[in-house]
Amino acid sequence: MAIKKSELYSSLWASCDELRGGMDASQYKDYVLVLLFVKYVSDKYAGNPDALIEIPDGGSFQDMSALKHQKGIGDSINKIIGRLAESNDLKGVIDVADFNDEDRLGKGKEMVDRLSNLIAIFETPALNFSKNRADGDDILGDAYEYLMKHFATQSGKSKGQFYTPSEVSRIIAKVIGIKNVSSSGKSIYDPTCGSGSLLLKAVDETEYKVTIYGQEKDVATSALARMNMILHGNETAEITRGQSTISDPLFKDKHGNLKTFDFVVANPPFSSKNWMNGFDPGNDLYERFKGFGVPPAKNGDYAFLLHIVKSLKSKGKGACILPHGVLFRGNVEASIRKNLIKKGYIKGVIGLPPNLFYGTGIPACIIVVDKENAEDRKGVFMIDAGKGFLKDGNKNRLREQDIHKVVDVFNKQITLPKFSRMVALSEISDPKNDYNLNIPRYIDSQEEEDLQDIEAHLTGGIPNADIDALEKYWDVYPGLKAELFEPSKRDNYSSLKVESDLIKSTIFEYPEFVTFSKDMDSLFKTWKTRNTKMLKALKKAFKPKELIFRISEDLLTTYTDKKLIDKYDVYQHLMDFWNETMQDDCYLITMDEWKAEVYRILVENKAGKKVDKGWNCDLVPKNLVVDRFFLFEKQAIEKLEADKESIGAQIEELAEEHSGEDGLLEEVKNDKGKITKALLLDRQKEIKSDKSAKEELKVIKAYLKLIAQEAETAREIRTATAELDIKVIERYKTLTVDEIKSLVVDDKWMADIEQRVKTEMERISQRLTQRIKELAERYEIPLPQQNLIVDDLENKVNAHLQKMGFVWN
Template sequence: MAVKKSQIYSSLWKSCDALRGGMDASQYKDYILTLLFLKYVSDRSLSDPNAQIIVPEGCHFSDMLKLKGSKDIGEEIDKIIAKVAETNGLGGVIDNAKFNDPTKLGDGKDMVDRLSKLMEIFSRPELDFRKNRAEGDDILGDAYEYLMRHFATESGKSKGQFYTPSEVSRIMAKVVGIDATATRQNTIYDPTCGSGSLLLKANDAAPDGLSIYGQEKDVATFALARMNMVIHNSADAELWRENTLSKPHHKGPDGKLKQFDFVVANPPFSDKAWSTGFDAANDEFGRFAYGTPPAKNGDYAYLMHVLASIKSTGKAVVVMPHGVLFRGNAEAEIRRGLIKRGYIKSIIGLPANLFFGTGIPACLIVLDKQHAAARTGIFMIDASKSFVKDGNKNRLREQDVHKIIDIFQNSTEIDGYSRMVPLAEIGKNDGNLNIPRYIDGSEAEDLQDIEAHLKGGIPVRDVDALQEYWAVMPGLRDDLFGPGDRPGYLTAKVEPNEVRATIHAHPEFEAFAAKVRGIFFEWRDTNIDLMRTFDEGDHPAGLIHSLSEDLLARFREAPLIDAYDAYQHIMTYWSEVMQDDAYQITAEGWPVAKVLRELIKDADGKFTEDPDLILGSGRSAKKLKAEVIPPALIVARYFSKEQAEIEALESKAEDFGRQVEELEEEHAGEDGLLAEAKTDADKLTIASVKARIKVIKSDADAADERTVLQKWNALAASQKEAERAAKQAQAALNAMVAAQYANVTDADAKALVVEDKWIASLSGSIDDELDRAAQMLTTRLKALTKRYALPMPVLNDAVTKLEAKVVEHLKCMGFAP
């Protein structure tokens, strides 16, 4: 069966669970990623004669698997790893995690059980990487990325700096200028490469990759980078382990710093020990010509190293804390020097709490030597509010990434978001580059109108502020508001609680909705064949790129709908559902869509997936999982009549249940006619009610109680019978649905997946956008009509009347105020 990304992620995270108890994330990540690396190179060596890593005889994962349950399993795994490391020159890279360490893995049987369980997890079918890579689609690379992100999240502030969020990395790859024209002859460098994720994301932006160079001082992190390069088919990357500032490794023949076409970097923020090991004031490489950075803050030290490392036609982008934009003294002098020479092309402000090593907001500084002499301004983007919460961190959405790249590449100016700031203006601010000085990204203040509070009416300026809606629906404004009793103010024609219904029922809103849906239908009609013809051997990444870019382009013309919001819907659906489907199809073709497989318990006796369909009941029940087509779609297309009958039975059972509840509400109280029929658990059951009826059957004085008991019993029996009938009908339907999978043709499968699943889901998302547009207008109009509904004279009159009532009541009580 084809590999799903979600299944890989699930299995890998289970492997983390197997180790989690004995060590923290910064430690067990080394074990998990080492095993992932070894499993990958082992599988690839068996299927790819050109594999970059040689696996010696006796060192394949199958050999490690034979060690399960062995008392010397940890020692033997270490020997296998050592041999692979020695053969491939990977000493100090893949042999850092010691699998025979009782302090981390436990003594005796604990170690054996823990490592045996790990071997079992990594032997699961979904972790077979012999066929994992289609051109342009790297399942394993994404899995490695997934683990990196989670380890960074769990590692804490002091240990999470080895990973740059992939969304930021993708932005950096684009703003640094890597595009379809880049070739393997172009060089890219990261002086603080961490786990290498930033370099690899930048490398992915070039059609055939780039020549990769990097340096990293931390031993464990450098090992991650080397493994990451191999896993991403970039084993020839020139990485070096040493401190970049004190001992830069990459040099030219003349002994000077090697210069590159592109540089990307996410150096440690505000490094207090940056100058350890060398004399910065007399730097042999001349990196600090514009001033020596402060001794206790190395931000500009890294920035100047990057600047010195790019060619005269080169470009760079560096992640920096916001402080570099406005701090004074030595840093201000360096900053003014960079501005004067035109090296800073752009500054992009990012959201706070985005990076794993810190919660402070950061920015991207884009350097460009090639066009420095002609530069007259710096393009600034304030993307600080563009994010979504993701656990305890913030994360850029797909729409945020795309928007930042689009705005940057086109130098588009948007009020409150982006602006080309002239160097002359920056000069007047003495080189201060703090983004809020130049872009006001604050929300417009919702001003209260005192006259409207005093005299009533809705201010025309507040209604005019909604012009984007009135431009699309001019008649709606006239139907919602009429002239006021004086110039500058309007009267609401519709009560606040009727605004939403009025908007949705208005013909202009219906026309707007039809236009938006029409744009989506045009996208559907244009792309439906692309989805239908997607087949075995095709590339999922290419599919979603074509679909999403076309959707984004079309919705740029949609009124009142943000094109990037529409784009986010398809990207979210891709991430959550569609990409798994696509990877299944590209691996095995459309027949995989018809697969309904039986779930099997794991070694712990548990099911690792939730079933989509259950046949039978109890221990003998079969739990089935649909690979691509959910049973609900089979039901909707082939068994709608049977489903309607089940729903009718369930509705009937619910109706009887409501009647039972009403009867109990009326008669089951302490002195009620049903009170004596309750069990010791204070409940009514069919058995307890029958027993009570039997007790009072000859009691003439209990006629009323007997009548109520018999009515309850009849209703409860009817409810139970309807539930039983519904359950039987559902079981029969489940059997028919399971059988139907075998009868689905390829054409049917494509219709079910493309039309009933993919397109239907996306269509629903567009309807959600229409509802959101209506809701935003509704919320604002209701707020305005409620705000000014009771002007001061009306409130004063109400207060006067209430005061008079109070006085009258006091008089009646014998108190004269």
Template structure:
């Protein structure tokens, strides 16, 4: 039975992290990703004898496994990797990490133990067959590791990785799509580990020809490995400094490409050190000596064909800095090369915390370009540990808005070149000059404070709600005087009035109906998930359809709805389910399994169901169908009984607490049974025996007997709960063995996926309603009393104070 993908990756990372010792993450990644490479190509060669990668005898992952525990394990690993490298022309690519380095991996037995454990971790990964390709287990594992290595490496060493979310935006806005031909080219002059180029390749299902250059030797090797891992063995990845030593040249000119993407290092101060040939890159101006941002942008521009397109990540300073950079910016704008600017949130990147932007270049029809399309996407993100991260909805909204050139208030607009070039702006591209993304000021109305009533202007601002819930405004408000209205119900009753409004109920029901219709349209495809399913295509298709269905629904943002589905998928719940079904089938994935206690992989699972107690207890995990889902579907009546008995336990405990609190006070009838401010059943029983033997106060004896009865009632209720729960647990466990494939599909598709997604989207409706309620209550409280009424109240209070002072003999 397959382990959940999320557990697989988390255990992989925890194990790797545990074994790295004092080594920096930026170095340790070279060892981990080399092992990942060897494991992957070895598995693929087993599954496909025609694999492009040749795995020679003595050069496979299995040979590494045979070396476990050997005192010369480090040297053996190096030799195995060298054989694999020689067989595939990968010398100085996959063999850069020295597995026999005692300074990094420990000396003697420490190295043996560390490498033995490390290679054992990867033994659990299986990249054979169509399942790995369809689910992209490798790609996800690589992405997971790279994100963690980049996070751990810190600002100075995390630049080898461009966050996948940002990479997807560049790939989608640069113009690569399903129509892109395999012979078209894409180039990244600062390709790092190659993750950005691979995201671009994902957007071209027919293929695309890849070129890249990377300055750092270890990162260049990583990029080469990455290309092989993802089936792009033919990609040309060269080594060297792109500015001073570009590798893709044609005589005295740079080679040109159809597309280019780049995430160059920000504001490099020594960019021109050793520069002796400019290849015509600086015809529009020479970048300042101590800032290389425009050097990279101009290099990308020169590397484009006459119809070429590019997307480059740069710091915001390139949009507004003056002097030499201002001259370059002016020249590029005048020639129409800059198609668009996308402002991103701060703290997205691993090399820096400053906000960045995407500059989109397009040479095609540049001469006729009359404006620059700008997006301020700086506010759309989520917190993810020490970094910010773009959500699925943020990515989709940016891409849709840019590619369709949609103007959205406070988010995007097409800015005419005339406006950019006028005296006020002077070719400054700072986004806030053209898009005011701040929230409108909440203006206080002095006339309303003086004379009462809520300004209609504030109510008109809620027009989206009134369109979604027709007649609700007239239900809640009545005219006070021209331009002002009164709230006709008490402020405390606003929420109930909105939620019980027939129009709100109709709207909520409509949303539910859309979700039901959407799920019904895709249920058959979901029910046919098998080992050949491609999860990325599956979620892509159904999520796009969901978003499309909600575009015409008023008030509700279709991207918020889309995010509910995508977060359910990306939080691994639904993704994990699909992964397990692909690997084990519907029935296999639904079978209970014993919990894993794996010290080697640092994996300890919390059980979903425990049968028995003590050492003989059997602990089970139900990954696909949790016991709670079985109970809520088939045994809800028994669960109701358990809930009732649990309530009896709580009532019995409360009765004990109240009785003790009443009679265990000083001089109370139970004071003699108190020990350390407590009276347990054992203490009460002991005291009762003593009291009867000594013929103590009859009231005390009676109170102790009553208290023991209360304890007995609590114990009986607890036992009833325990027995019934144990009976239910055993029944549920047996029920798993009776499930048919149709039963499993019903539980997973309808009771789990459909129900959860529907509930999440319904929560969006409720959340919007709470926003409306909060605003109405705020306005109601703000203008509830006029200044005149407050003056009258103040005068009354002054009179009362004066009267009290007079009664006390104090003269004003």
């Protein structure tokens, strides 16, 4: 069976459960990622004489499998990894984790069991990489990144800096212009490469071969980066390990000068206080600070930025993640910033939301550097993207729509109110700004305050200013405004023409709203028709990532410049469905084509035994086959289930009616207060000849009859469900390829996407309805009238108190 990304991820994360407890995430990641690497290269390259990675005798995952439950397993694993490392110049890369460490893995049997279970997880079908890799679609690389993200999440502030959130990496990759490369031979460099995720995201943007360079001072993290490169198919990447790039840059040309690159990306440690360790910046061999100034001793942000500038070729482009302080801090940093701006090196600044990064919660920004035509640069393009994110656990996360919007706006230099604008150098250099790049100086992203109208509170009426603020709706529904409001006796105020609870129906039923809704339905139908044909034509070995790019960009184009609809909101619906369902389906199709394979669902119970929980099919879930071919049978079962529910309600009602201290059913309750059939039968027998218990006997018989009906209906449901199951399984065997395509594309994919997109129309009407209700209720009762109501209530309360013998002073 083909691999599903979700199953791969869950299997990998399960492997971490075997290690938790003995060490924290920053440590057990080394074990899991090394095993993942060994498993992958063993599956992929074993027995292939032309492979880029040599799998020596005694140096494969298969050799590890043979060690399960054996004494000395930890030391033997170390030796296997050592042989693999020695054969491939990977010493110090894949042999950094000690599998014989008793402090972390336990002693004796504990270590044997833990490592045996860990190896067993990597033997599961979900982790068989010999076949399961879609050409050009790096499923394993994505799995590696999935683990890196989860390790970073659990590692805490001090240990999570090895990973740049992929969403931020993708923005950087798309704004530095590497996509525009038109030939091979270009180079990219990350001076603080961590696990290499930022480099890989950038390289992934171009179809041409790019030479990769990275420096990382942490031994374990540089090993992760080297493995990451190999797992992503970039075996020739140069990842060097050494002390800080600032004090000892390891990439130099033949003259001993800094090597320069076409692209540079970086996420350096924020505000490093020891960046000067190991060298004298006043006598920097590489003249990185010449003409700019030496950054402060206790803050290395600009040291890294200036290193990037120096490392770029004359037309080089780069981007660096730094804290917001670099945009506005004074003294020597202000001087450096001024010199960078005057030279035209800073192309743009992108402000990001807070709490995105694993090493810190402070908000950061992306400084985009571009040396090409720097001397002619007339401004700095700024984006305030600080409000577009999703709360994800204890971190914030950029959504697909946030990434796409930032990239579109930056690359096309689009001005959007409260979001982006090109800021002229003349404005930045103006004495009132003095080369300060703090984004709020130039972009006011604050939401307009919802002002209260005092006069309306005193005398009633809805201010016309608030109604006119809904202009974007009146542009689409020009007649609706007059349908909902009428002028009041006072100028600049209006009254609501309909009852408050009729606002929604008035909007929904208004002809202009109905027409607009139909137009939006037609818009989606056009996209659906165009893409359905293409989706049904998918063949084995297509590239899922290329597919989702194609159909999502088409969706964005379809909804561009449509009133009331935000195309990025629509795009997010598609991307959510892709991540939840469609992505897995596509990986199944690219490996096995259009096959509907049925399988049993076996779940392990507490005793360790496999329990059969029924069956299903991943690509074509059984509910789709039932709905398409067995709707009559399904409706019959639903009718029985409704009948059973109705009987249950009657039983509950009867029990409630005759419960209580003198209730007729109190005698048939057990010590837990439950009415049981056995007690009912015993009581019926006991009072059968008792004339005084005639009414009780009648209730008990009714109760027993309902219980019998409920049991019979339950039996009918089980029988009908079992019969339907047999029919459905048999139908799977006869499904044609065209039927499978129709079930998947029409009934599964398009039906779900359409439903999600339609929620946007509902949101439009709900927002308008809610705002009108809010205004109507806000000014519905003027203050004098409210005072009268309060006075009336107070008089009533005082009158009640007097009747009770109290006097309220």
